[in-house]
Amino acid sequence: MNEPEIGIAVVWVFLFGYAILGSIDLGAGYWSMIYGGERENRPAQTANRYLSPTWELTNTFLVLLVVATIGLFPHAAALLGSVLLLPVGLVLLLLTIRSAMMVFAYSSSAQRFIRVLRIVSGVTGVLIPGLLLSVLPVTLGGFISMENGYPQLEFARLFTRPTEYAHLGFGLSSELFLSSIFLADYAREGGDEPTSRVFRRQAMTFGPIAFAFGAMAVITMEPEAQWIVNRIQERWPYFLLSLIVFIVSYLLLSWPRPGGRNGYIRAAVIGVVLQYAIASLAYGTAHMPYIVYPLMTVYEGATNPSMFWWLLTGYAIMAAVLFPGFVLFWRLFLKDKRYVGTK
Amino acid sequence: MHTVNMARSLFGVSMAFHIIFATMGVGIPFMILCAELINRFKPDADFALMARRMTKGFAINLGVAIPSGTIVGTMLALLWPGFMEIVGQVIAVPFQVEMWAFFLEALFLSIYVYGADRLSPNMRLLSVAFVWLGGTASAVLITDAHAWMNTPRGFDRIDGKIMNVDPWAAVFNPSIKVTAIHVSLSAFTAGAFVVVTIAAVKLLRRNLEEQVRRYYLKGLTLGLIVGLVVSLATALNGHETAQMLHEYLPEKLAAAEGLFETTSHAPLVVGGIPDAEQQRVVGGIEIPWALSFLATNTFTGVVRGLNDFPREDWPPLFTHYLFDLMVMIGSFLLAISALSLLLRKFGPRKYPRWLLTILVFTGPLALLAIEFGWIFSCSGRQPWTIYHVMRTAEAATRTANVDLLFVMFTALYVFLLVATGLVLRYYFRKHPVIEDLNKRNVPRTESKGV
Numbered sequence A: 001m002n003e004p005e006i007g008i009a010v011v012w013v014f015l016f017g018y019a020i021l022g023s024i025d026l027g028a029g030y031w032s033m034i035y036g037g038e039r040e041n042r043p044a045q046t047a048n049r050y051l052s053p054t055w056e057l058t059n060t061f062l063v064l065l066v067v068a069t070i071g072l073f074p075h076a077a078a079l080l081g082s083v084l085l086l087p088v089g090l091v092l093l094l095l096t097i098r099s100a101m102m103v104f105a106y107s108s109s110a111q112r113f114i115r116v117l118r119i120v121s122g123v124t125g126v127l128i129p130g131l132l133l134s135v136l137p138v139t140l141g142g143f144i145s146m147e148n149g150y151p152q153l154e155f156a157r158l159f160t161r162p163t164e165y166a167h168l169g170f171g172l173s174s175e176l177f178l179s180s181i182f183l184a185d186y187a188r189e190g191g192d193e194p195t196s197r198v199f200r201r202q203a204m205t206f207g208p209i210a211f212a213f214g215a216m217a218v219i220t221m222e223p224e225a226q227w228i229v230n231r232i233q234e235r236w237p238y239f240l241l242s243l244i245v246f247i248v249s250y251l252l253l254s255w256p257r258p259g260g261r262n263g264y265i266r267a268a269v270i271g272v273v274l275q276y277a278i279a280s281l282a283y284g285t286a287h288m289p290y291i292v293y294p295l296m297t298v299y300e301g302a303t304n305p306s307m308f309w310w311l312l313t314g315y316a317i318m319a320a321v322l323f324p325g326f327v328l329f330w331r332l333f334l335k336d337k338r339y340v341g342t343k
Numbered sequence B: 001m002h003t004v005n006m007a008r009s010l011f012g013v014s015m016a017f018h019i020i021f022a023t024m025g026v027g028i029p030f031m032i033l034c035a036e037l038i039n040r041f042k043p044d045a046d047f048a049l050m051a052r053r054m055t056k057g058f059a060i061n062l063g064v065a066i067p068s069g070t071i072v073g074t075m076l077a078l079l080w081p082g083f084m085e086i087v088g089q090v091i092a093v094p095f096q097v098e099m100w101a102f103f104l105e106a107l108f109l110s111i112y113v114y115g116a117d118r119l120s121p122n123m124r125l126l127s128v129a130f131v132w133l134g135g136t137a138s139a140v141l142i143t144d145a146h147a148w149m150n151t152p153r154g155f156d157r158i159d160g161k162i163m164n165v166d167p168w169a170a171v172f173n174p175s176i177k178v179t180a181i182h183v184s185l186s187a188f189t190a191g192a193f194v195v196v197t198i199a200a201v202k203l204l205r206r207n208l209e210e211q212v213r214r215y216y217l218k219g220l221t222l223g224l225i226v227g228l229v230v231s232l233a234t235a236l237n238g239h240e241t242a243q244m245l246h247e248y249l250p251e252k253l254a255a256a257e258g259l260f261e262t263t264s265h266a267p268l269v270v271g272g273i274p275d276a277e278q279q280r281v282v283g284g285i286e287i288p289w290a291l292s293f294l295a296t297n298t299f300t301g302v303v304r305g306l307n308d309f310p311r312e313d314w315p316p317l318f319t320h321y322l323f324d325l326m327v328m329i330g331s332f333l334l335a336i337s338a339l340s341l342l343l344r345k346f347g348p349r350k351y352p353r354w355l356l357t358i359l360v361f362t363g364p365l366a367l368l369a370i371e372f373g374w375i376f377s378c379s380g381r382q383p384w385t386i387y388h389v390m391r392t393a394e395a396a397t398r399t400a401n402v403d404l405l406f407v408m409f410t411a412l413y414v415f416l417l418v419a420t421g422l423v424l425r426y427y428f429r430k431h432p433v434i435e436d437l438n439k440r441n442v443p444r445t446e447s448k449g450v
């Protein structure tokens, strides 16, 4: 592997990390809205208990993704930045409203207020992954035109094409699937079986929907994007494997067990993350070497080797230095029964 | 050109918005750390409570600081693609290292806020110290990119291509040291005076309970002492910053001072309107020789004027007002905190009402000085984005729709500014100090927080 290929692998890791963490985070906001009626009930409390200490950290992963792309692929970032002004600008607006309203809701004690704030933050949050995923069709070709040698996004055309809506739907349903299955596990960890059951049922609904939208996103590709459809077909064993892992995880999730604690949820969570990893890796390799088809490859987009190695060294040191902090964090908020448990 | 100006406006308002919350994100943890330190070495329940209440305010502040930072971080790439293309090749390191700082702050803030009751006192102190360190380090690192834009090093630009990259020469560019110190100190200054403002507002209330009064008096004195020290340091370091301009960005200093002709024994002009036709500042107060002294430490030093530079490379002349206002506020903060502490020690009554009334304005003024300073620094670099390397028009996006985003984001900022103020007010109204003072022995946990 040469430098640009290592670089794109690093970006993929951050992208995948944010896709999972962000889906759980934004989805949890949505569930907090759904179950946070007049009197907040247990599922909403569980979602909020997870969100309070983690949303900030999750947001930092998003920033890490942006910063890594700019650092490792400055030329590609310049192209993406020019083209994506409007969609990413909208994401930023929604994200800001979402985070601010969520924090305001935590600081408020008037039920009426909290309700409104939760609805605003839930709705804005649920839209973000869909919008973010709609960036994907743009990178596949057919939506960028050149005006006086400068790239412009055909925004209006993008939003009239079925592929855009398949991607939107995939982002949305994945968010709800990933967050509900995670919260089912989180609630069980805290010993709250009824809540776990509620989220497990949601996960069982949204799992197949997400999978169907994923398949639809491939089927509805634009004619300009046929190149990637062909490459996806070449990689069918990976996608078959992904399907198998999905089915196994789904079975694990729904497996009846004695004592009412149905489903091997922890195993299902790991399986589902694995399945997304396999599918997105296969998709990613099919996307190679283009960052934006046909305008920019990873080789054209990458920074100079000396900067590249400094940045990579930086990530390694960062991971090593912060590791103890992450361990402490994990113990305090994801493991410690005094925090996770319902009292 | 229209798109360029819209991009400048959009970026400028976004930064001006972010910097309010970002500065508080550096200054408030500094004050929390001060309070926690006092409490650790000279246990005092009032300071413990102060740290807790400031943390609450800080958490609300963060709800806006973080998304607004995410906005500006991403907008750099959206609005200035030409600039970021060079950043990625030359000065990407501080941006990446800044991520550590963000993680450090995010991790330990959660640990400090939600885990405090499960931590030992020393671990708690350590977590809040990390929160402070994370915020300050992120400010220093982003300032590194800004300093590099003023004094770019570590690359050559030949026919638009970036060659001979030396990332460390870029990181340790000539202006980073003074600028980083100035930015950190000014943020601590703002943090201290915001505490002064809050305490002064409360102390102006009539018929306060005695214990509440004592609590706010302690807060006021803490704010004033810290404020005096850091604002003195800010001013001294500001002097060095001006000398950095003299050496590396002479046209910026000339515009700041409204100096047209190169001269020795240059006067410092306070106020007035710089007029290019008359080649002087009209109506300002002139302090003879002071500019030469400020720039070179001698009265005979030669300071270069704007006429030495091509007209199209002049920074906008309005930067003179911004610079003056920053320095005036800085001097005022220094004077008023010194005066207050003297009156407290030697005066007949602790903090007379007229003084408290003045002190109410110190926090907002410190924040204004930050705004003026930044707008001065960024606009004073014009027409360059990277000094003598890349012009702003070359850096900017040429995508349509910037206007639309400008309107939407400005509306959002206005709304959030008002909303954040209301939420803070509402929260502290609902949870007055007296309540906390009365239930001192109740454990620290809160069932739901941020």
Ligand code: HDD
Residues within 6 Å of the ligand: B150, B179, B180, B182, B183, B186, B187, B189, B190, B234, B235, B236, B237, B238, B239, B241, B242, B245, B326, B327, B328, B329, B330, B331, B333, B366, B367, B369, B370, B371, B372, B373, B374, B375, B376, B377, B378, B380
């Ligand atoms: C509380 C805020 C505050 C206060 C009281 C001062 N400053 Fe300041 N100043 C800033 C906050 C600030 C800032 C917002 O942090 C800036 C903007 C960019 C920077 O590096 O720091 C700045 C920039 C800045 C610059 C321009 C640096 C550049 O363009 O790169 C100079 C020359 C000074 N300052 C000088 C002073 C002097 C002589 C002061 C005397 C009292 C002073 N400042 C007080």
Ligand code: HEM
Residues within 6 Å of the ligand: A056, A059, A060, A063, B018, B019, B021, B022, B023, B025, B026, B062, B065, B066, B067, B068, B069, B070, B071, B072, B073, B074, B076, B102, B105, B106, B135, B136, B138, B139, B142, B143, B183
């Ligand atoms: C010198 C002026 C600035 C200062 C002092 C400053 C400081 C801060 C602080 C203290 C925070 C809160 C961090 C946290 O609590 O995690 C923050 C957030 C942030 N700032 Fe700024 N900032 C400045 C300018 C900028 C600029 C120009 C950018 C764009 C490159 C930027 C990007 C960010 C980002 C991306 C975040 C969010 C980080 C997160 O998700 O945790 N900041 N900033």
Ligand code: HEM
Residues within 6 Å of the ligand: B008, B009, B011, B012, B013, B015, B016, B018, B019, B080, B083, B142, B143, B145, B146, B371, B374, B375, B378, B379, B381, B382, B384, B385, B386, B392, B395
């Ligand atoms: C946080 C406080 C800051 C404020 C209030 C601020 C304000 C501004 C303003 C008003 C402009 C428009 C200038 C003009 O066109 O006249 C601008 C431009 C710019 N600033 Fe800053 N700025 C801040 C910090 C920073 C930092 C830390 C960086 C470095 C990463 C930065 C990078 C830029 C860039 C790239 C531009 C656009 C290109 C240019 O106009 O030169 N700014 N800023």
